[in-house]
Amino acid sequence: MYPELRYEKVIYQNPLLALRIWRIDEEERTPEEIQRQTETDWQEKKYVKWHYHKEIELLYIVQGQQTAFCPDEKLILNAGDVAIFGSNEPHTTMPTDLQLSHYVFQVDLQNYWDQSTMNSMKRFSEVLRPLSSLNYICRENPEVRKRIGSLIKEIHDEMERGDEGHDLAVTAMFKQILMLLIRHDHKLCLHYNDNPMLQRMQPILDYVDEHLGAKIAISELCSRINMSYTYFIKQFKLAVGMSFTDFLAYKRIKRAEQLLLTKNLSIAEIAVAVGMSNMGHFYTMFRRYNDCSPGQFKERLGQPFQSS
Structure with missing residues (x-):
């Protein structure tokens, strides 16, 4: 791992679900000089002030614009857009518009492995490439993008309310997100080592x-x-x-x-x-x-x- 990176320890809202999800509302955009420096650092592969964590991360933009960087890609995210970063994948973000509102969803994939779903879950093991390679799905498919965004919001609302059975609801919705990614990965970026x-x-x-x-x-x-x-x-x-x-x-x-x-x-x-x-x-x-x-x-x- 790069020495410039900061490891982020994610504190789960519920250890059994192994996730953290919250909404952020920001009213200031990143100054132009910092935006330029961040992009220059990315181009030169200097990951200053970037961070990583073992959990995968999904972003859902409700309002405004955010720029996100991972080693292989720069993402300009507007209202309705969704982005994903893989486990231990370096990344950083910055608001590039006023009145930015977005959800951040961090979840430990290993917590959702069981024998009944192992054949599908192993596709997310990032053997060949990080999960950020799936960002093309939401960029190219507005229906999938809208559905995943809605599921992220529903997961957030379930966690906020904490009603009886919210753990079942959250687990089911998260697995729906994974199912959508598998079914719409026409570029075969996931791990498809389907040997016996x-x-x-x-x-x-x-x-x-x-x-x-x-x-x-x-x-x-x-x-x-x-x-x-x-x-x-x-x-x-x-x-x-x-x-x-x-x-x-x-x-x-x-x-x-x-x-x-x-x-x-x-x-x-x-x-x-x-x-x-x-x-x-x-x-x-x-x-x-x-x-x-x-x-x-x-x-x-x-x-x-x-x-x-």
């Missing part, structure tokens, strides 16, 4: 689900599907979209979240139940996925949701 390897890996996925509380040795998994260690590691990442180590940690932390909210167990008991008996490692991994400790997670989710 995912099907071959299915017994491994099932085994992991059934044995999260036990020690899982990669050598044992390799023997189950008759693969060498090196070949398994490579093919698993290609098929699933993340390394096996990351996948296993993700599944264990998600199971821990469920136990924290549904079982009257101590944190130590939960760590053992998900196969992480080393408490230091468990806390480290839990914080990586939730930006809080297990105790804070349980306390936060035990309270009625309040939008921030």
Whole structure:
């Protein structure tokens, strides 16, 4: 990563949904000299004051004009426009008109991976190119642009109200956005490695689900599907979209979240139940996925949701 960049730690409104969404209303445009310098820096690949985060980001412009930059593209966004940036993709924005109003939607895609949707979700793994390569979809297709913009606003409103079942509504609407991107990606910018390897890996996925509380040795998994260690590691990442180590940690932390909210167990008991008996490692991994400790997670989710 470039040394000029700033890492942004996204604080989720709801850890289970792993997202943050808010509306920004600005009344001042970026001074001309800063606009010129920002464009010059972009042309010279000097990413001064740019930032990145592991979450993907979508912008929806309600009023005014905003200029956005990512390494490969400059976007002039007007009312009704939508833009997307990939996970850990450097970007920066600046208001280039008075009275700018827009939504910012940041979400951790990994939180929405499950076995029922894995075949589609792996398309967003950014193996070959960042998700900003999909910006052509909303630029060329006004119907898709309008629908995604409406979904972003609806997600924001659901999070603001926090009604019962808002988590189901938000999840469904976000997956609609992903579905629209998949179905209208006629340039095939997403990851379309449709080999049968995912099907071959299915017994491994099932085994992991059934044995999260036990020690899982990669050598044992390799023997189950008759693969060498090196070949398994490579093919698993290609098929699933993340390394096996990351996948296993993700599944264990998600199971821990469920136990924290549904079982009257101590944190130590939960760590053992998900196969992480080393408490230091468990806390480290839990914080990586939730930006809080297990105790804070349980306390936060035990309270009625309040939008921030």
